[in-house]
Every structure is written in structure tokens, then in C-alpha cells.
Amino acid sequence: MTVKILLEEKDIPRQWYNLGADLPTPLQPPLGPDGNPVSPEMLAPVFPMNLIEQEVSAERWIDIPEGILDILYRWRPSPLYRAKYFEEALDTPARIYYKNEGVSPAGSHKPNTAVSQAWYNKEFGIKRLCTETGAGQWGSALAFACSLLGLECKVFMVRISFDQKPFRRLMMETWGANCVASPSPETKAGQKILAEKPDTPGSLGIAISEAIEAAVTDPGGKTRYSLGSVLNHVLLHQTIIGLEAKKQLEKAGEKQVDVVIGCAGGGSNFAGIAFPFVADKINGADISIIPTEPTTCPTMTRAPFSYDHGDTARMTPLLPMHSLGHGFVPPPIHAGGLRYHGMAPLVSQAIVEGLLEPMALHQLECYEAASLWARTEGFISAPETSHAIAAVIRQAKQAKEEGKEKVILFNWSGHGLMDLTGYQAYQEGKLIDYPLPEEELQNSLKVIENLPKPSTAKTGKW
């Protein structure tokens, strides 16, 4: 049995897939502070126009420029693996396949969009990108991309991570990025918070505010902002994962996929593996498509579909999405990349349409799954990725109970070599499952109660 199903570079997908073109109900637009749809022009100080055009595109297939492929070849096509050692350990009749996105230089799927965004910005004449990062996966991916394309890169890293994860910062600096702790004295937003709370650990909301401010206030007009998930064009760039997987499954002789699984924080990793299969489902295929999330941040399994801000500080337009409320602060689970209050509009809309079957998991079950994975497949998984592996185990056990030869595909979104403290806590018996803070959640949901609802909003085509 072949363990790794490879694709040659010449067989790499040459178009991204835009699920927006196929959703039964068209995606509703973001709304500005006045409740009216945001026009593409209003986003121009934040993003380059070529990416804004992609954000609002209704085209099903969008060509991947050769210049982007030329950079992606460093690790793409990524290998598809048959998880045969894991299957043996589970004694399951299921055939489990996974895409290994950990082979990228930054160690996760994030560079797929980082490279694409940096390339489009450069094409548009932009010289410098600003972004925020929490645990550091996204910041290091963008630093990597900017380095190869000769763009300057500025990363506002949440202070507590900046202090606790010096290696992630060192990765960014090795790629030439300028990384500062957020809140920083470099922006008005940062100065204001530092004046009020000099010892604040920072937050992703604050870091987003700083990054956007730093982008839009650049006097030369050659700086833009870059976001690592949630938006349509970000999800689009990740679909190369699922498109490659389709070719590779065909090469492996699989005619049908029964289950597709990906973990979802902002939604881009899940979308990357799943959207090409959602297209099949819309066309009648019998597939279970499962985005997974932490029980402590149940955006997909508990939150209403509402308009809400993408950031805590309410700098962004209102997005139509499943949201726990922009003020919700999830318990400190190790999977930092899944601690986001909202969910990408495209993923949210697909849930509303009944195309997806979201699943919530506690972190102990996930670390148990990732430990079995490390001892069978050999690779040490990112804490986020463990939320996909745990769901795979549930599916594989179900297949065994039912005696079915299911084909399960999931995205192994990244390695966990920079995030081993969760494994330490697990091994020492100190890892706990936090309860969902129900009262905080209800309070947070109250705040967004009066925001427009997608079904009643003044929508319009962009």
C-alpha cells in the first residue's frame, strides 16, 4: 500500500474554487456603520483593489497566477497520506486520508493565502503589509511570504504570546519582519490602551486595531492590511488544498469520499479542504462535511447567524456570520487559533444551508487523539489540528460499529513543534476541560441582539 500519494508540480490545480458562486442563497454583503452595504471602494485604504475584486467575485473558478504557483512549488502540491498506521491502531474498516500542510516552511496551511495576498499586493504596487497575530502561525506565514516577495512586513503580536512564544517571533524576524508586542506605542490605538492599562496582556482585537491603523495611516499610501482567515478571498486561496486532494484521491483509486473533516477557527483551514467537496454535495453527492471547533468556543454549534464585527474593537464592517458576539472571550484552551468569536461568512452561510455538520470537542479528547496520532503516524500535530483528529476517531469508530468501509479525508493543518506546552500539561495529567462560560456567553450575545440579521438586512449585490 502506498502511504504518500504525490502530485507532480505540473499537476497542481491552476484555478481556485469559489464556493460563493454555487451557494443556493447568495452571500450577503458586509455592512458599514450606517447599516448599508460596504462598497468595494470603501475598503480600498485597507486592501488592494485586486484582492477586493476577488473578495466580491461571483466567478466559480479563478485563475491562480503563475507568479504565485512559482512560490507555492516550494511545498505544493502537498502530499496526501493514507493514515494506515493510525487505521491499524483504531482497528477500523475506514480508509483515512490526510493532507499534510505541515510541510510548508512556516509549518501550516497559512502560507497558501499569505503568499497569494503578498503577491497581489505587490502587483498593485504596495510596498508594505501590516497584520496582527495571536499565537504566531499567521504572522510567521505572512513574514515568510513578504520575505520571498521583497515586501516589508509589520506584525503586531498579542503581548502575552510575544512574551510566552519567543520562537514564533524569532521565526518572523528570521524572515525579516518587524514584530512588536501589542498594544504598542506605535499607534494611537496602542497608546490609548497603554495609557489606561500599562500591564495589559493585549488581545487579538487590539492587535487588529493597531494593524489596520498602521496600514491606513501610512502617508505614502503604499501600505495595506492583511488578514489570515474569515474573508472570502482568504478562503478562496486555501481551496487549492481540497482541489489537490481530489486529484490525489483519484490517483489512490478512491471513487467516493464519505466524510470530510477540518478544524475551524476563522474558517480558512476548513474551507481549504472542504469547499471543493461542498460543491459536490450541492450537486447531490452523499458526503458528511464536518467543521470542528472547541466546545469552549462553540461558534458553529451554539451561536446565532447574525451580523457582527470581526474584531473586538469594532473597527471592521459588520459581517454576516455565526458569532458568539465580538466581546466573547473563550477560556484559555491551547488551540489559540480556534479561539475566535465569529466564523467566515462563506462557512456560516453553508451551515445555514444545511450543507455542513459542525461538531464541538473538548480539548482533553483532542490531545488524547493527537497523542495516538504522534505514536502511530509519527507527526506531532498543532493543537488546532487535534480537533480534526479527534473527530476522525469518532468517525472511524462509528465505521467499525457499522462495519462500513468509509473513506474519511481530513486536513492535517500544521505541526505542533512550536506549541508543545499543551502536550506537557496532557502528559502530566494537568490538562483540563474548561466549562463553557454560559453567563459571559449570554451577555456577549445580548450585545449583538440589536445588530442587523442577515435575513432582514438591507442587502444588495456588490
Place this chain on the structure above:
Amino acid sequence: MTVKILLEEKDIPRQWYNLGADLPTPLQPPLGPDGNPVSPEMLAPVFPMNLIEQEVSAERWIDIPEGILDILYRWRPSPLYRAKYFEEALDTPARIYYKNEGVSPAGSHKPNTAVSQAWYNKEFGIKRLCTETGAGQWGSALAFACSLLGLECKVFMVRISFDQKPFRRLMMETWGANCVASPSPETKAGQKILAEKPDTPGSLGIAISEAIEAAVTDPGGKTRYSLGSVLNHVLLHQTIIGLEAKKQLEKAGEKQVDVVIGCAGGGSNFAGIAFPFVADKINGADISIIPTEPTTCPTMTRAPFSYDHGDTARMTPLLPMHSLGHGFVPPPIHAGGLRYHGMAPLVSQAIVEGLLEPMALHQLECYEAASLWARTEGFISAPETSHAIAAVIRQAKQAKEEGKEKVILFNWSGHGLMDLTGYQAYQEGKLIDYPLPEEELQNSLKVIENLPKPSTAKTGKW
């Protein structure tokens, strides 16, 4: 241009190459304390007999068992890359190729032999392996291998690294290994040193003593010791790298290789990429084969070819090798894996035969090279690997000066994601080039002056 030259699993080499069979002068045997050759039986408490047989084998080609290939498929064949982005930055007519060994679960070439050794031990009925580790690359590779094969693994990790590199220890524990700081209270050797110096930072020499003691004193007789470099069978297992590279270069249309480069600490990484090409050189091919080392630990460029102990504590037999003396302590450069006083007998003998052209480099040049690499090829290199990259740059520049289209191959032996503090020092301008401690070196060489010399030793075929 294709960036990654892939091999399918079915095309993986099915035999290892044993340079010992082709060296013009046969390798001389290790000597015991009495100056007589060590018999294979004398090594039986330390290593399983199937590996001892491999250690002394005169066969040119040795079959790789299917059970080992079955595990190696997780990351082998590893991709061969054309470093075209690096070439562009250097504006060189040279064509530069590199094997990416960083794709293994442990992140380096070390698992090639870790898996093989664990497999042979298991075949021999062994239940538990003991080893030492310095910075942690080898310990984590063996932990990984034992985990997949269901062997127990005990790692004695030099205390200063144990304290400074908790992530490497966590990797080992995630793979189920038991890792303790050395010196430990678990062995007599450790107890003795702790009684004398409770606050000692430890050393590789002490850790080797503890690991061997733990292996040979196991009352059940089901424990053996495992070494990550230096020995013939360890180098043998790494030759799969160079054998794959040959097939891949042929696939890339290259008819001839002009330069082969690998960094060498104990010698296994260099041997892995180079030995199949040394065979060509013995048969008349015009190839420069360059093992690289730190100027501060100039085993190949300054040390005599002598018999010496493999460890500081003189527990091991005497090996015929280039050695700075078993008491030599190199300055604290970041490339911990290259801070070894000796060099593998097979590599040493090839140097004596005039088959290799060793090169010594200072660490500042190496970090400068690795930084250019990160910003062009994208991958962040291990500090050891940077010693190969710097040599590649020298060769590429020379090719430019001479206007020659040289083909350069080197082994990108591992990623540096767990070892970023050297990059930090480099970026902050704090990285220094240590002088070679000449006086200490002369004193260390004096100690081995009276040990037998390979040319005059009572040698004999094993």
C-alpha cells in the same frame, strides 16, 4: 523549471551502500583496553548481534528490510529540490540541488538510522533502548522510532540542554520516551558525578556513560544501547539519502555532479549524502566531495588520524579516526551537533585516502548563509545545516568567477525551528566567532599521543 524532484515509494532504494567494501585500504578495527581488536562478541551486551554483523560487514550492498521501508515511507523518499531562488539571489551559473531531510517527523536525517536501529533491536528480541542526547535531535529521533515500533526508550539528556530546551524533551515525551537530565541518580556513573558536583551542567561524555551503563546492567538482558552517529552501521543507514538523490538527479536530467557537500559532526549526515558519490570517485569520476565542520572544532582539518575513545569518559573502545582528543571541549557554538571531538572511522579513512576535501567555517558566515537561505528558499535551517549552506555559497561564487555551469548537491539535514536562539543572536549583532582554543587543543592532543596509531596498530579483519 521543476523545483521539487519527487520519487514514488516504489522507486525507493532497496539496499544501503557500504563504503567499507570499496575503500582502497580496509578499515581498521576498534581496539580494546589491551590494544587488541575488539571481537564482535565483546560488543554483544551493548548492541544486538544483527547490528554488530552490519557494523563489521564487508558486503557492498545490504538489503533494507521491508519492515524498515514500511516506516520510512512516512517521509521517504524525501524530495530533492532545485534551489532556484537561492541560485537567483547568488546570480550563479551553478545548478544547486538539495535533499530536504527536514520533512521527517523529528525534523532531521536522524530518524533514518533511528528507525533502522530500533527495528533490528526489536527483531533481536530487545524491548528497550537507551541513548544519550545533547541538544535533542538524536534523542527525539530515537523516541519517535521506538514509539512506532513499540519499544521502550530511555534518553539521558545533558542537563544544561534539558533545562534550556524543554521543547525537545517534550517532543521525546510526546513519543512516549522517558527522558531524564544527565547526570541522573539512576546510574552509578551519574550518582558518582552528582556526589562530587551536584550543580554540574552535564556533558555528552557523562550521558554516554549513563546510557551504556543503563543498557548493559539491565537484569533481564532485553535492553541495548543506541548511538546516533560515528559507527559504520549508522552511516550505512543514512546512505539512502544519497542513493535517492542519484535517482532524482537522473530524473532532473543531470548527467554529472561536480560538488557534493554535507556538514559533519560525527559524520553520519555527510556520509548519507556523500558515500554513494565517493564510490563514483573511487571509480574515476571527477567530483569534489566536501565535508564541512566548524573552525572551532576542526576534527577533519586539524586533527591527526589516531586511535581514540569515542567518549570523554573512555567507556568506548578505541576507534581509528581523526580526533582532537577525547578531552577536547569546543567553544559553545550554536551548532551543537558539530561539537564532537572525533569523526566516523569511515569518513576519517576516506580523508586519509584523499577522497574528500574537508572545509572549516566560522559560525557568522554560516548564519549569514542560513539567513539568505530563509529569505530565498524559505526554509529555516538547523545551525548544523548552515555549515553546508555556507560552503555551497563559496562554491557557487567560485562557479560564477570561473563562468562554469557546476552542479552542486548538498544535504539540507534539518530545520532549525527548535533552535532559533542562534538566529536571534545573529539578528541582534551579538553572534561572535570564537577563536580556536589552541592551548587546550594542544593539551588534548598530548593526551592521545601515546594511543596506538591506525597504521601501526595490531589490526586484523573482524
